[in-house]
Amino acid sequence: KFLELKTRLAEIQDLNKAAGLLGWDQRTLMPARGAGVRAEMLATLGKLAHEKFTSDEIGRLLEDLRPYEESLDYDSDEASLIRVARRDYQKSLRVPSSLRADISRLSAQASEVWIQARKKSDFASFLPYLQRHVELKHKYIECFDEADNVYDILLDDYERGMTTAEVTGLFETLKKDLVPLIAAIAESPKTVDDACLHGHFPAETQKAFSLDILKRFGFSDDAWRLDPTVHPFASSIATGDIRITTRYYEDFINAALFGSMHECGHGLYENGVSSSLERTLLCRGASLGLHESQSRMWENLVGRSRAFWTFFYPRLVSAFPAQFGAVDPETFYRAINKVHPSLIRVEADEATYNLHIILRFELEQEIINGKLALRDLPEAWNARMKSYLGIDVPDDAHGVLQDIHWSSGMMGYFPTYSLGNIISVQIWERVKSEVPDLEQQFARGEFKTLREWLRERLHRHGRKFSPRETLQRVTGQPGGI
Numbered sequence: 001k002f003l004e005l006k007t008r009l010a011e012i013q014d015l016n017k018a019a020g021l022l023g024w025d026q027r028t029l030m031p032a033r034g035a036g037v038r039a040e041m042l043a044t045l046g047k048l049a050h051e052k053f054t055s056d057e058i059g060r061l062l063e064d065l066r067p068y069e070e071s072l073d074y075d076s077d078e079a080s081l082i083r084v085a086r087r088d089y090q091k092s093l094r095v096p097s098s099l100r101a102d103i104s105r106l107s108a109q110a111s112e113v114w115i116q117a118r119k120k121s122d123f124a125s126f127l128p129y130l131q132r133h134v135e136l137k138h139k140y141i142e143c144f145d146e147a148d149n150v151y152d153i154l155l156d157d158y159e160r161g162m163t164t165a166e167v168t169g170l171f172e173t174l175k176k177d178l179v180p181l182i183a184a185i186a187e188s189p190k191t192v193d194d195a196c197l198h199g200h201f202p203a204e205t206q207k208a209f210s211l212d213i214l215k216r217f218g219f220s221d222d223a224w225r226l227d228p229t230v231h232p233f234a235s236s237i238a239t240g241d242i243r244i245t246t247r248y249y250e251d252f253i254n255a256a257l258f259g260s261m262h263e264c265g266h267g268l269y270e271n272g273v274s275s276s277l278e279r280t281l282l283c284r285g286a287s288l289g290l291h292e293s294q295s296r297m298w299e300n301l302v303g304r305s306r307a308f309w310t311f312f313y314p315r316l317v318s319a320f321p322a323q324f325g326a327v328d329p330e331t332f333y334r335a336i337n338k339v340h341p342s343l344i345r346v347e348a349d350e351a352t353y354n355l356h357i358i359l360r361f362e363l364e365q366e367i368i369n370g371k372l373a374l375r376d377l378p379e380a381w382n383a384r385m386k387s388y389l390g391i392d393v394p395d396d397a398h399g400v401l402q403d404i405h406w407s408s409g410m411m412g413y414f415p416t417y418s419l420g421n422i423i424s425v426q427i428w429e430r431v432k433s434e435v436p437d438l439e440q441q442f443a444r445g446e447f448k449t450l451r452e453w454l455r456e457r458l459h460r461h462g463r464k465f466s467p468r469e470t471l472q473r474v475t476g477q478p479g480g481i
Ligand code: ZN
Pocket: 262, 266, 292, 295
């Protein structure tokens, strides 16, 4: 019966991964006119996978396998597969397919409307779609048992087991120190000159330089691809088929440079999942927060460190001699670590980024709990930008309309970005205590020890354990984040 379950789940995983590959193609190679039919193909695959997964046969097998599961070691692949499949199954059954279809149809429509609304900075045209999304969110919430806070139910889709109260506690701690720190930086007469990052950087040279870095991180030609796209992402078709994407601005080097390190971090997580979990629903990261901890670690804790640039700066100078030949390493190091309050989340530096997230987390709760009328959302957004980052929002395109998430019905997603930042540092402290010469290794261009440590302690487990259990295994400490 276990083999039967495993075979059925493998077929479902095949459908989902085929959809993933179509999605990757859609965002990298597909000609624009393929969009209509592609959406239908993806809907068909999604429907087939959902029907197969919520079938009575799967339910019966999961029930029949209870004694077998109890006879197994909790940590075994087999027990973990039954346990996690049962949880996913129970969750899937609660939401009627008609509601799922309504949500995905609305997301497709609202995303189109959002693109135009953002272009014209016209919140009013987007408002009815957002209203409808919030109505459907309430219907979605009603499918589940009552929670302490209804927002918990939304959060659970992205960060299993995390509660609103826990996130609030973490974010209050961050806010208490970050708001005055950022105000002090903004008022400081000392300025950081980052002019060297702007100039002319041919895309081909940027790609070659990025690959030089990524290959030292663990990218290999026989298991990875790097392709250009508009909105960068990482996608895993199999542990030996990792697709990462980036975008090249020829007048600004940061986007591709740090963006590709970020996506490589996501890719290394997927690449490091144990091959014994291939073609199962355990073959991916444990949660969005843990996933983001990996991308942020390689991007920020590795990629913006002095030790890293001790090795790579001379190579950067030889790749772009006209740009960096006369720039000393310290100027460059300060430039890539500049803190500057700004309007757009995806362009924010490490220090201000979390405040962009906290603002969204607070507003989402007020919306879901009915404390904020949606028509007042732009005003609430702008007021909070002023109080957290000290800046005025000129229009809704640079404010409340900037992110795609709400148009796709994703509420409860934003906090995982900041959880990722926090987790990355938590893991980092652990690695550094066990590998004291980590930075000396970076200065020699060596990253294997870090990568293998992460693989052994985190990546190989995939989604076998809850995010909290997973983090406890990585840090060796109880208590989660
Ligand atoms: Zn990411």
